[in-house]
Amino acid sequence: VPAPRILLADADAFYVSVARLVDPEGAGKKPLLIVGGTSRERGVVTSASYEARKFGVTSAMPMARAIRLCPDATVVPVPWEACVEKSRAIARTLRDFTPVVEAASSDEFYVDLTGTENLYKGESLTDTARRIRETVLKETELNVSIGGGTNRLVAKMAATLAKPAGVHIVEAGLEADFMRRFWLSDIPMVGPKATLRYAKHGLKSVDDALKLSRDQLVALLGEREGHWLYDRIRGKGPVHVEARGEAKSISRDQTFSDDVSGMDGMEARLLRLVDRAARDLRDDGFQARTVGVRVRDHDFTDRQASRTLKEPVSSERAIARVAKQLLVKLHAARPVACRLIGVQLSNLVGDAGPAQLDLLAARPAGPDETERDRKVSQAIDAVRKKLGAEVVQRGQGTRRRGGGTKGQGTGPSRPEA
């Protein structure tokens, strides 16, 4: 049995790089570049150029703070559509090497080269990774860094060492040794909460935790987490790479520049989000059985309510009816102003495949979604399609999302996931 050969290809400063490609004369010429929410008051950094990072700017940082740290930086919005296209282009290039490519996010791709030893006969994993890197650069104008090894954990952690524009492969058998240079907080899924818990037991680095036996770790952290950490710090982790995989939920939410109070205002904003979510759901060829509504109160308390229906729905009117009831319920439970409202559609049922077309047609209109609701949505889709075509005719170069990609089962924001 050959040892697994897993790679993680991670695009360098993805959103910044795409912003520069989109606008070579503007953003392309600014070393100090920040890409992110330009709502000024409530935006955060999506990505900062390596030059800007030297000033302490990091992603997810409030924009106000980022500008204070790096006052000379240029701030531009995220070019979402171009990012979706570039993400797909990277995935396509990777699939030329093996079909087993999993998009973990827009800019991260797991690649399983196990069993390709004969195909790339004699070539080391390092050389194959370098060749992949060069090919992606040539075909997409984007630099990826590639980490690799016998499982996803070491591949991911090696990729951080490979940045920028490099390759780092961990040889089989050296996984445990490789891990010793890291902090526990560097391990994927060890977030702020876990880091704090570990620190309370005096555990900060991988080396700290290596001094404890399996039983001691279990005694400290509990059955599940104890075993989990014992394996991770020895470089053991999941191996399976899932080729493709479809979206499991679609959500659209919005933070408002000013808090919204009162049902009328909240409902108006909810309906706009419902329209976006329903449209994107249908574009991706899905129906949803579960409708959820999320609010973030003015004091940053997150609350959520959801309902699962007997039959899946995809029309604006059906989703809006449920969403409104959920919003009323949430507002009644805590009638305060909110800073964010979101709509989430899950329990997705595909309706794109020809095999399922009959099933859909046969699905009777029920109490949750009437025949009339569906007709209205069909009319909306028809108008959108027409408008999209006109935009293309005018040569503005901004085709409406999904116009020609219907039924590929890929979400606009997680294109290959």
Added chain:
DNA sequence: TCTGGGGTCCTAGGACCC
């Protein structure tokens, strides 16, 4: 400093069924 938008996975309790 005052916190985006898009996701995934896990847990725990209750309802319900066998």
Added chain:
DNA sequence: TCTGGGGTCCTAGGACCC
């Protein structure tokens, strides 16, 4: 009349990732 155990589905919340 009182007592089970197991399995599945649903809901809410939380941690985490990019």
